[in-house]
Amino acid sequence: MANINDNYLKLAGSYLFRETARRRAAFIEAHPEADVISLGIGDVTLPLPQACIQAMHKAVDEMASADTFRGYGPEQGYSFLVDKIIENNYKGLGIESDEVFVSDGAKSDCGNIQEIFSTDNTIAITDPVYPVYLDTNVMAGRTGTLQPDGRYQGVTYLACNAENNFCPELPEKPVDLIYLCCPNNPTGTTLTREQLKKWVDYALEHDSIILFDAAYNAYITEEDVPRTIFEIPEAKNCAIEFRSFSKTAGFTGTRCGYIVLPKTVTGKAADGSRQALNPLWNRRHTTKFNGTAYIIQRGAEAIFTPEGKTQVKEMIGYYMENARIIREGLTAAGVTAFGGINAPYIWLKTPDSMPSWDFFDKLLNDVHIVGTPGAGFGPCGEGYFRLTSFGNREKTIEAVDRIKNSLKF
Amino acid sequence: MANINDNYLKLAGSYLFRETARRRAAFIEAHPEADVISLGIGDVTLPLPQACIQAMHKAVDEMASADTFRGYGPEQGYSFLVDKIIENNYKGLGIESDEVFVSDGAKSDCGNIQEIFSTDNTIAITDPVYPVYLDTNVMAGRTGTLQPDGRYQGVTYLACNAENNFCPELPEKPVDLIYLCCPNNPTGTTLTREQLKKWVDYALEHDSIILFDAAYNAYITEEDVPRTIFEIPEAKNCAIEFRSFSKTAGFTGTRCGYIVLPKTVTGKAADGSRQALNPLWNRRHTTKFNGTAYIIQRGAEAIFTPEGKTQVKEMIGYYMENARIIREGLTAAGVTAFGGINAPYIWLKTPDSMPSWDFFDKLLNDVHIVGTPGAGFGPCGEGYFRLTSFGNREKTIEAVDRIKNSLKF
Structure with missing residues (x-):
């Protein structure tokens, strides 16, 4: 049955x-x-950048001829795009090409990432929050039921409001997976480098993982707001970063994003061993996803041209x-x-x-x-x-x- | 931790x-x-059909102007594509537009569908088999460990070989989820309408669900091979069908497929109630996926032009x-x-x-x-x-x- x-x-x-x-x-x-x-x-409402339009026309033409046609590509993304991502967004941070996984967008990635973790892990989310983090954990069974106060049993809610200047306080009880979104949707506020470092230190101390949604990072104007969590060196031991071209370049209907997962980030297995998360995600990504369309990846690549x-x-x-x-x-x-x-x-x-x-x-x-x-x-x-x-x-x-x-x- | x-x-x-x-x-x-x-x-190796190329060029141009730009679309797919799918592939079978879910391909769908089922469900797969069905269930915890004979504990393997003419026998012990692929990858063989009906009858009798992968259906030439499982009327109470444009129209690197999930297919909840699977999949699809790129959907639509x-x-x-x-x-x-x-x-x-x-x-x-x-x-x-x-x-x-x-x- x-x-x-x-x-x-x-x-x-x-x-x-x-x-x-x-x-x-x-x-x-x-x-x-x-x-x-x-x-x-x-x-978004503005049209795609002309550079993307031209690149996609070219890619469509390539698909029209057997000599230049592309079938299955690497599930993790073509190196032409992965290399540009590293060169432009992670220069000097030591991110390697097999630590970047191109996808069809940050919503999929933010929703799917929890699959590589045990269902008995506890989660912390900010409140208010982008609903996908929470809903996908409810679906996976990492929460209890919805309470009359609008909160799920077993979830740690990190209040963000004017009183704490939208900087969540560290949780009282240890949590395993921590979702942070900076710049934040919906509040539009950010954490400074110093504030974010406190979370990285917390994660290292408690053996937690930070799931860092940086989908809006292109909008950062202030100097002390980190462009990536990996500006904080220790984050390479405890953080996974989510990026998107949706808000960066108008790709909400064109669909491309990526995860950065350093090979140094580990979790604990039932036998007590430490397991790198990168190969687990690689397995998930190559088994349940077949790569972003070639045409779309060429469009995304064009964002990095002058x-x-x-x-x-x-x-x-x-x-x-x-x-x-x-x-x-x-x-x-x-x-x-x-x-x-x-x-x-x-x-x-x-x-x-x-x-x-x-x-x-x-x-x-x-x-x-x-x-x-x-x-x-x-x-x-x-x-x-x-x-x-x-x-x-x-x-x-x-x-x-x-x-x-x-x-x- | x-x-x-x-x-x-x-x-x-x-x-x-x-x-x-x-x-x-x-x-x-x-x-x-x-x-x-x-x-x-x-x-595949042949280039995309010219009709798709032209449609995608047009769609790329639409993305270049604010008046015709498309941002987020419906996660389930644009009606221009859903309607053509029904009209061309399910005519007269009573499939409704909210029973079709457009995706980025059958691999994702075949891998993701198991998420809406309980992890205590048993699965049956044919042997040999497309590895995604099995691997995604291993990842979800629906199997035991791999045995020395190359089989996972707790999984029902349905042998397909020359001796049984590649028509799997009904399982001896009841199973909950049954993966069938017809025409089959890797064997290239098929089930007749009569053979498939036996499986539908079995599923109805045992309250099982058939996950029917029809990714290769465009290659069917013989009359007695069903083009869709929904040619068997009772299947609308027990089957989910997976389709792909990959092998149909050379979309392996362009990425588009879909699921057909009739609202009449139900599973049992812990409280004993019957729950339609369609709204569960709708929730999964809209929470963990953000729609297939507009440009790609226009390319897929063009397959249905003369x-x-x-x-x-x-x-x-x-x-x-x-x-x-x-x-x-x-x-x-x-x-x-x-x-x-x-x-x-x-x-x-x-x-x-x-x-x-x-x-x-x-x-x-x-x-x-x-x-x-x-x-x-x-x-x-x-x-x-x-x-x-x-x-x-x-x-x-x-x-x-x-x-x-x-x-x-």
Whole structure:
């Protein structure tokens, strides 16, 4: 008799963006004349860099001729891409080519990585958090059931809020796997090199592994924010880094990312031996994945050409100027806002601690702007609200003007 | 303390193609003048159909303009592709659009599907077999350790050999999850509609699930071989089908496939309730995967245009003519050969029951041809050998001539 994986039944409904879309649609139906601006979903809007477009056209043409056709490639990614990644993003950090695994994106990698760990490991996540870290652990059976307070039994939640300046405190009870996202989605805040080093030291002391999501690292502007966790040398013994081209170069619909897993990172086997995680991940990656499309990898490679770099810089600059406009506009309107300096997200404190969903409705009803309620990202997101800077400039300015001029608190 | 998933340590080395490559390289080094022909790896060699090339160029151009740019798409695949799949491959079978899940290929799907089942389910695989079914279950902990006979404890192996005409017998002890691949990799053989119906009846009787890998279905030529398991109406209560564009249209390096999972297929939950598997897979697919690249989905869609269909037919025809040449040539040389009629694989019985690896060496040394030893696909593959029809026509003819004229048994 086929039994299902019962852990799936523990999952809370993934209703956040469905619910925001539903409320938006209902509002538009009732007010067809309203010009609704969305600063809600974290998806890019600018086209791909020209360098990527050209590279993909060339790659498509290669697939049209038997001489240049590519069939199965290495599951870990073509060396033309892996080498560029190391040269451009990990120069001088001693990362080797068999420590980089190209994939179809950070969501897959963040979701799949837990498979190489024992199901009895404990996990720590920040709160609020990108839901994939938690949900994939629920599915794997590393948690108990969902409690009335919105938290899963057995999970360590690391509160991140204005009180601790969005820098999570080290856990009281030891944890095995620690998910950190920096720059952070949804709060748009970052850890400094010094703050991150504390986590690396903690992981080494407790034999924990840090799962470091750096999907937004291209948005970092401040000097003391690490571009990669491997800037902290000891991290090569305890960290796995996740990177993505989605937000770096507009690849949300083009799908490419990668993991960096140094061969020096180990875990403990049941027989007490130390086992390097790199060969375990290599086995997982080559058994359950067949490589990212050749055409897409050529597109990703083009990001590292001189033209590609210039075009990516312009794209990031555009979104970050939006972020500045939102952040400064909110501040001018008397709203307390975080993020938006090293990340494309602005995390605002709702006026008078208004519940997130009430603020969602107020923003939609009063000034026709759609954002994302902080409570959707975890209990500690209650009383906060996320706006994204991925929109069009004019609309972003218009949205901020509406908040400044018409939103009555 | 981070513990690893100890099940990974049970895995046998995945050395098959590494070992054939090593022996090939050693031979070439010793005999640099030899013209070695490879009929070994199951990878396509013909370029992509022109219809796909044109569609992907168009899609790349769409990504270059903000008006037509595509960010995140539905994880389950764009309706433009899902609708064509149903219309062309499942017409009249009542498959609905939310029962199709587009992915980056059948390897991922075949590897990931087991996650929605309980780890205490038992599995049955044919022997010989595509290694992904087994390895992913070993990794998930559904097996014991590897035994000296090359089999994992707790797994039901369904022998497929010349004696039973490659039609596996129903298992003696009930099993929960049954992997069937038809047309079969590596044997190139098929089940008739009547034979497959026995398995569907078995699954319904024992409340088992059939995981039906139809990645090679485009190669079927005979009338009584089902194109999809859903031709057997009762299968909609017990089967999940895997499809791929890899062998259908040369997508091995372009990456697109899909699962068909009817909403009527259910499994049992711990509380005794029946749970539909479709929403469980939907949750898995949307949580651990972010959709196939837009450009690739447009390429896949083009297979279903009139030009695409013609081009795919020509491509398959080319490979199947190679298959005919190999099969008939082998038979003329006195070799017993199977497959090659509904599949691009020819599975031959080694002369005088020579061990597979010895035959590999003999073929390489005597006539400079590389194939794949049957033993690499499972204990029951011993004494068999796989040749593929994915090569170039001239080389294929030359290889067969060498076997006919120069191979001394």
